Amino acid sequence: MTDPAPRRPSAYERYLPHRRWVEVGYWVFFALLAAVGNTITVTMEMTRAGLPFHPAEPAIWEGSSNAVHLLLVPAMVWFTRRFPLHLDTWRRQLPWYVLASGAYCLLHVVAMVGVRKAIYAAAGESYDFGDWPRQLLYEYIKDARTFLGAVLTIEAYRFLLRRLQGEASLLDAPDDDAPPVEPVDRPERFLVRKLGREFLVAAADIESLQASGNYVNLRVRGRDYPLRSTIAALEARLDPARFQRVHRSHIVNLDHVAMIEPLDTGDARLHLKDGSTLPCSRRYRSALRDRAV
Structure with missing residues (x-):
């Protein structure tokens, strides 16, 4: 192969x-x-x-x-x-x-x-x-x-x-009386615009999210797509069974975590399956360890 x-x-x-x-x-x-x-x-x-x-x-x-x-x-x-x-x-x-x-x-x-x-x-x-x-x-x-x-x-x-x-946005409910494409309160897909093209990204494909000013960068297949939102507002709309807050500026998709590396400071470093790393503060470390067990 x-x-x-x-x-x-x-x-x-x-x-x-x-x-x-x-x-x-x-x-x-x-x-x-x-x-x-x-x-x-x-x-x-x-x-x-x-x-x-x-x-x-x-x-x-x-x-x-x-x-x-x-x-x-x-x-x-x-x-x-x-x-x-x-x-x-x-x-x-x-x-x-x-x-x-x-x-x-x-x-x-x-x-x-x-x-x-x-x-x-x-x-x-x-x-x-x-x-x-x-x-x-x-x-x-x-x-x-x-x-x-x-x-x-x-x-x-x-x-x-x-x-x-490339920019990402939440899919909103349609203007007419038709049902929304997705549950607006729990989005399963995000609309991504890049160089005049639009395509959908499944929430399950998002590897991690990072706050950046008034934007949150969605990490998808090694690429970042900024979304106009705060990380707290987006955290409330993501599936808690899949996504975990690990830092004041980071959320991770648990399916993409390969290893949790404890640090002497009490914090941790997350190693993702694509080889990248994320910080995990001690405030969220216990919750993440319980989820990972």
């Missing part, structure tokens, strides 16, 4: 090893591009207006501004993950984003001015930001656009990743 052909990695899986470099490279490249472009523009405008300035000043101003923008990207990534912006949540999240844009501007301006003052002081000069209330308003108008653009970029990138990776 011949061994089955190895599964060909998907485009998403081939991208994963390069993902961190692509993400970091994107933000660094555009920060440098903005700094250089704005430096040239400011130099041309000040020369045209006949204003006195040192040739290095536009580079200091724009370099410091874009360097701080770059340093704030991780905070924006965290914020958008903590308060995800979707069509069904944007009204509820909008006040948080307005407050965040103000905080973003304040952090950007304070850090930017601090960097400029340090550079000027090292050259034996002093930097004057001007009238703070007026300048802050001016900077907020610019920073609000930058903040919005970054949010849209982050969300668009996440959307493309989900499309490439």
Whole structure:
């Protein structure tokens, strides 16, 4: 009997090893591009207006501004993950984003001015930001656009990743009076969309589930499909005879557990039949051991 052909990695899986470099490279490249472009523009405008300035000043101003923008990207990534912006949540999240844009501007301006003052002081000069209330308003108008653009970029990138990776959803009851395709309270199948195609995944085929922000990743045949839900809400709808919570962020299909490895900390490590592992916290270890016996 011949061994089955190895599964060909998907485009998403081939991208994963390069993902961190692509993400970091994107933000660094555009920060440098903005700094250089704005430096040239400011130099041309000040020369045209006949204003006195040192040739290095536009580079200091724009370099410091874009360097701080770059340093704030991780905070924006965290914020958008903590308060995800979707069509069904944007009204509820909008006040948080307005407050965040103000905080973003304040952090950007304070850090930017601090960097400029340090550079000027090292050259034996002093930097004057001007009238703070007026300048802050001016900077907020610019920073609000930058903040919005970054949010849209982050969300668009996440959307493309989900499309490439594939998304799952629960099958709902039909709109007419016909009976639902499945019991809505105890789904036996999930609808998966990937690159414009749709197919059904049986709940029994799900190897494990992992919480990821406002999504839960369904692990099916070595691939992950994010589902818009919390892990607690999904746990309540899964078959308790088959699925077991093993960690605050993980649920496992007991049929796919090959071995439970105790750890010195009191926790455990689960080895699944596909060779992957999952953490099992001590809070859930006893319940899992009783189920496995």
